[in-house]
Amino acid sequence: xxxxxxxxxxxxxxxxxxxxxxxALHLIKRGYQVFVYNRTESKAKELIEAGATWKSTxxxxxxxxxxxxxxxxxxxxxKQIYFTDNGILQNASEDSxxxxxxxxxxxxxxxxxxEAKKRGIYSLDAPVSGGDIGAKEGxxxxxxxxxxxxxxxxxxxxxxxxxxxxxxxxxxxxxxTKMCNQIAIASNMxxxxxxxxxxEKVGLDPETVLKSISYxxxxxxxxxxxxxxxxxxxxxxxxxxxxxxxxxxxALESAEEMKLYTPGLEKALSLYEKLAKIGxxxxxxxxxxxxxxx
Amino acid sequence: xxxxxxxxxxxxxxxxxxxxxxxALHLIKRGYQVFVYNRTESKAKELIEAGATWKSTxxxxxxxxxxxxxxxxxxxxxKQIYFTDNGILQNASEDSxxxxxxxxxxxxxxxxxxEAKKRGIYSLDAPVSGGDIGAKEGxxxxxxxxxxxxxxxxxxxxxxxxxxxxxxxxxxxxxxTKMCNQIAIASNMxxxxxxxxxxEKVGLDPETVLKSISYxxxxxxxxxxxxxxxxxxxxxxxxxxxxxxxxxxxALESAEEMKLYTPGLEKALSLYEKLAKIGxxxxxxxxxxxxxxx
Numbered sequence: 001x002x003x004x005x006x007x008x009x010x011x012x013x014x015x016x017x018x019x020x021x022x023x024a025l026h027l028i029k030r031g032y033q034v035f036v037y038n039r040t041e042s043k044a045k046e047l048i049e050a051g052a053t054w055k056s057t058x059x060x061x062x063x064x065x066x067x068x069x070x071x072x073x074x075x076x077x078x079k080q081i082y083f084t085d086n087g088i089l090q091n092a093s094e095d096s097x098x099x100x101x102x103x104x105x106x107x108x109x110x111x112x113x114x115e116a117k118k119r120g121i122y123s124l125d126a127p128v129s130g131g132d133i134g135a136k137e138g139x140x141x142x143x144x145x146x147x148x149x150x151x152x153x154x155x156x157x158x159x160x161x162x163x164x165x166x167x168x169x170x171x172x173x174x175x176x177t178k179m180c181n182q183i184a185i186a187s188n189m190x191x192x193x194x195x196x197x198x199x200e201k202v203g204l205d206p207e208t209v210l211k212s213i214s215y216x217x218x219x220x221x222x223x224x225x226x227x228x229x230x231x232x233x234x235x236x237x238x239x240x241x242x243x244x245x246x247x248x249x250x251a252l253e254s255a256e257e258m259k260l261y262t263p264g265l266e267k268a269l270s271l272y273e274k275l276a277k278i279g280x281x282x283x284x285x286x287x288x289x290x291x292x293x294x
Numbered sequence: 295x296x297x298x299x300x301x302x303x304x305x306x307x308x309x310x311x312x313x314x315x316x317x318a319l320h321l322i323k324r325g326y327q328v329f330v331y332n333r334t335e336s337k338a339k340e341l342i343e344a345g346a347t348w349k350s351t352x353x354x355x356x357x358x359x360x361x362x363x364x365x366x367x368x369x370x371x372x373k374q375i376y377f378t379d380n381g382i383l384q385n386a387s388e389d390s391x392x393x394x395x396x397x398x399x400x401x402x403x404x405x406x407x408x409e410a411k412k413r414g415i416y417s418l419d420a421p422v423s424g425g426d427i428g429a430k431e432g433x434x435x436x437x438x439x440x441x442x443x444x445x446x447x448x449x450x451x452x453x454x455x456x457x458x459x460x461x462x463x464x465x466x467x468x469x470x471t472k473m474c475n476q477i478a479i480a481s482n483m484x485x486x487x488x489x490x491x492x493x494e495k496v497g498l499d500p501e502t503v504l505k506s507i508s509y510x511x512x513x514x515x516x517x518x519x520x521x522x523x524x525x526x527x528x529x530x531x532x533x534x535x536x537x538x539x540x541x542x543x544x545a546l547e548s549a550e551e552m553k554l555y556t557p558g559l560e561k562a563l564s565l566y567e568k569l570a571k572i573g574x575x576x577x578x579x580x581x582x583x584x585x586x587x588x
Contacts, residue, residue: 131511143506164505167502168502176496177507179492180507181506183489184488184514184517187481187482187484188481188485190557191479191485192478195477198473198554202470204470209471212423213474215435216515217424217425217479217515218474218515219514219515220482220516220517221510221511221514223514258495260491262491262492263484264481264562265488267557267561
């Protein structure tokens, strides 16, 4: 396999959302020749101005590139861009590497890996955490499943987008690790919301409470970063409620398949579904506090 | 009111458990004359050797001292040492200051405050977090409710035991803040256990998973400090399951009085009660993982 670097490697990037755009920009800035596709073409404008080349289908991107990165919304989007006639696997060359960075189903990651293998294509699942800011600053945490030697080939590329790039084992394990991440967040969101709601209702000053509880055993990223937004009523995403629900559903499905007992996850998912129903699917996950204030 | 310092102030310390012993030692080391009482006399041995004076009832301690600190187990213990004939309020001198550092009921803290006031005694509720290590190192977080001027009087004393001493407002507010702390921990414990159980069951390497998820949005004190103990099966307390159950019951009672919806807290309490029933009441709170591994 050829070494991957900006002189000899054409990189495809499919899915130019808030995350994808920032991630692809890091590659362009490093000097990679980047080919892009997005369902909504207008969103690719900034990348094209920065030097990327537009292609009209995922398959056209795949034909051109030896590494193809995907970062779309939902598992059904992933399925479509990988498995249709104009999709990636049908059109990618032998020895090319596909990397799905969407948070998606571990089972789907395994079937992409298997189908790719039959065609002499290598596949990694590499979901991220760190949100829009992590994407912009190139400080994402990237959790990777697939063959270790292929992982090692693309580390230089992943290091342009993240600062915590960790190999988690076989195909699907990147997605499984991301599920561990989302499961830990889910229950904690209930905890921080209930803690704040208690403080507010009993008449404490929430900011003074944070001074007492942020640095000890109750401390968490969500407490320090999201509770201050809840206090001032800033419900902007950050991370969308609708995407968190997607992730938690995948996690719960995986857990149920393993017959794993997850009462916290189940309760958190049901609360987030309730939150979406009352109109918050495009709010940030910190909007959960609204259910407790109601 | 006289300035509080080690030359003119006799300090009482009632309740010489793991926490109380370390906390009282800081006062003795600073040069305070300390008078102690404990239900089990033998536990006071180390403090007496360090210079403390034994007294045979809480009332005898109160008669001697102008500041009386209490650090016992349960609200019924607090009631007993404050409200009985041989107790603190019956025997303390006018203008003395009582400080209950037990994690206990906010309502009880308010009634101690009221009853003390009738007798010309000042009362603070000042529960702590930071555990045995925080007590030993004098780095506890101390959350204080009561009159602000009285709080300011005893800050030099509290600073010997803690490094994050915060005034939270009127009587009971120290306890309420501690409830906010425990509520945040409760749901997060479900989250970190479910995350680890998922990782283990799906065949990920849990330590490698921690490398991916500890530093981002899933990060928390419990994830970084308790999950590594869970991984190696170290269930030693730390913080006892039985004490955590006591705290969560107080929190839930307060929440119910306010008609506050706390599904995460309720679920976590029910899991910890189940855990105690199968023999883990004297384990550390990280033993919750056992329910998920079963």
